Amino acid sequence: MKDFPLLDRREVLKAGLRFSTATLGMGAAGAFGQSVPFAPPDSTKVLGPPPSALGQRSPFETPQKFLRPGTAAAGASFTPLEILHGIITPADLHFERHHAGIPVIDPGSFELMIHGLVDRPMKFTLNDLKRFPATSKICFIECSGNGRQAASLPDGLPEDITPGQLDGLFSVSEWTGVKLSTLLDEVGASRRATWMLAEGQDAAVMGRSIPMRKVLDDAMVVYAQNGEAIRPEQGYPLRLLLPGWEGNANVKWLRRLEISDAPFMMRDETSKYTDAMADGRMRMFTFEMAPKSLITNLSYPYVMQRKGFHEIRGIAWSGGGKIARVDISLDGGRNWARAALQEPVLDKCATCFRYGFDWQGEERIIMSRATDEQCNTQLGYVDNEANRGPGTSYHNSAIRPWKIHADGHITFAMKEVAA
Amino acid sequence: MNRLGAGIFLAVLGLVGCASTSNNARQDYGLGRVIDAAEIAQWDIDIKPSGEGLPDGEGTAAAGAILYQQYCTACHGDQGQGGTNDRLVAAFDREVNYSTGSPTRTIGNYWPYATTLFDYIRRAMPHNAPGSLTNQQVYDLSAWLLFQNGVIAENDVINRSTLPQLQMPASGLFYWSDEVVDLATD
Structure with a gap:
């Protein structure tokens, strides 16, 4: 008990402390489970723990994403916007929306395929992609369905809803990767190309058609989020980034890009992410997120x-x-x-x-x-x-x-x- | 700056100019590998509205009915009326599409392309065993769902040439947003 001279050992254990290296890494008052975190009465009289191999939040801070009851593989979790400060979302609080769960992908065997209207259909390993000129963008991703509880739903508008529960399918990260235009130069994309299919390797093999003008403007394939590898739930090891466009089109776990001269009319861009208008018609391809x-x-x-x-x-x-x-x-x-x-x-x-x-x-x-x-x-x-x-x-x-x-x-x- | 100094200065500018020019030129990074048609085919699973990508084979509603009971009822109800997941069957109803509040989007009243149905079932269904159905099974299930939604007759056969030609009830109601009309036509 040399490091904690003021504490009785039983009190320390009662407070939920475990004297493992990992616990010390959390700080002198590291706590586990449901127990109340413990702080010595005077931190200036207690030698603190040494540097850690992996930092942890203060045990007094236990942020959680919001999960609706019964959330399944095709579900969502919401960023708790009301507890954040500044513009960057901590990676583990980034919202999630999956169509068939989170796939486990080995980065060692991962490849991105680009084909279609190109001179040279090619595959790139993750290491290949990291060797291309890199670029970063700090921007938001917002789910197309964010804030739907502010619309006129059959069950009425809620009054007891937090900002995160309402609009937490919105997060901001610094994303790092390769400009898609660089990769399309490498494969020799045709000048006739007007659309690109982006397809993931999740269990839904989720795909969206993206206009080539956006692809060549500011689209990226990204392998890093806030300075480290993308989180599995954000598309590890690679996702498409379309700054300012609806989240669903920022395809995660990206595996295939097919260059074409027409949209592919995938399930999500026809039966789902379309606008049923007052005149009885349906508007397709509303990508840009409004102010x-x-x-x-x-x-x-x-x-x-x-x-x-x-x-x-x-x-x-x-x-x-x-x-x-x-x-x-x-x-x-x-x-x-x-x-x-x-x-x-x-x-x-x-x-x-x-x-x-x-x-x-x-x-x-x-x-x-x-x-x-x-x-x-x-x-x-x-x-x-x-x-x-x-x-x-x-x-x-x-x-x-x-x-x-x-x-x-x-x-x-x-x-x-x-x- | 004397004349010599100016000359050196301009020479340096020129060098910088050359360097930046060459940096902007088409760079061969020598990364990645060229692949052949056989390798592309392993991942190239999409079915285009033209029917490109559809496999050999054909399906019927009768065979699909049996498969539907086996694989789909748990989530979509025994008649496609919906359950823990989407309703799949509802005949096109103009009133539904005009009404306020989210219309129930079914294959019969909303999906604009029959090819999308084959594509989506094959890539993502059933939810707990995605990608497990054979092409034959996907054709059969597609046929049953199209029959239930009033798109085809009970004994119609669907295959790579008939499926893309089917006129879906709501297809004429879809239009592209202005932002994409601008983006896609350059």
Whole structure:
């Protein structure tokens, strides 16, 4: 007990400490399981553990993604946006949406195949791909179905939903890999090519058709996320990255790219990720994610603890480029004032915004509204539904209202705004 | 800067210019390996709307009915009415497609291409044993689902030439978004 002179051994064990190297790596108060983490009364009187081979979160911090009850292999888990600070999502909190579970892929035997309208059909190993000129992009990936509980669903609009439960199919990472245009030069893609099939090697062999203009503009195949190999649930060892475009098209566990002169009409781009419009027609290939913002701190289930100064904080993003401005309303959308934007303001990425105000116990509906550098502005509930069609809940980017009640508790107020 | 200095300066500029030019030229990285048609065929599983990629063989609704009961009812219901997963069968109903709220998207009222049905069953179904069905079984299951949705008659046979020619009930209702019309036509 030399390192913990102030602690009785039984107390230490009661607190859930185990004196393994791994535990020491977590810090002096490392704790396991359900036990309450333990901190010595005075950390300045206790020699701490030595450096560790792999860092761990403080045992006092136990973030979790949100999983709906009964989530199966074709399911999703949501990033807890309300507990994050800044723009980068920790890799283990990145949202997940899989169609047939997470495949296990050996990087040693992995190859990417490119064929179709090319001079030289080729395969590339992971090491091949890492030897091409590398490039990085800090950007968001947002699931096409993110925020669908802000749409008019048969079971009504919820009031007790957190920002993460509502819009947590949204995460930001630094992605590193190869520009797809570099690889297409290598195989000699035809000038006649207008579409590319991207196909994964999960158990659904999920595939999407991507317009060649996007492929040549800023598409990448990426093998790294926030400085290390991509997580299995994000596509290890390789995924497609289409900055600003709906998550489903950013194909994970990428195995095959087929260059073509027509779309492939895969199941997901015909029967699923299409917009059923008010005129009875169905719109296909709506890839770009619209301007959107979300208040993440003064929102359900937060309760205002006292009167006085409060800072509204949140994130804004757009698939159309950089965020140009975010406006805040404290009166249900009648008046708007400009929020402060936190640098960096990056292309197709989350931008943090802040707005301080004085709360004196009055009932308020607060909301944020994003505008991007293309001058596209986040739509309200009615306009969003008209734009996307009443028969789709994809790409729901409608302005998110939160109601601060007189007693300080906060609820999701879309029901009131939509009425 | 004297004349000699300026000359050196310009020479350096010229060198930098050359270097950057050559760096931007088509670079042969010598990475990857060229593959032949046989190797491509192992992974090239997609079926295009033209029917390209469809294998030999043909299917019937009668044979598909038996397979459906065996492989599909647990998730999709014994008549394709849906269960723990998607409803598959519903005849095209214009009212459904016009109504507010998410329409139930079935093969009969929503799927625009019959080829997609074969492609998707073969690559991803059944959910707990993906890719396990033979081409024959996929043809049969496709035939049963198309028959149930009123796309083909009970005794129609589907194969590589008939499947791409089927007119799906909702196919004429699909259109491309403006963003892709712009992107795909350069």
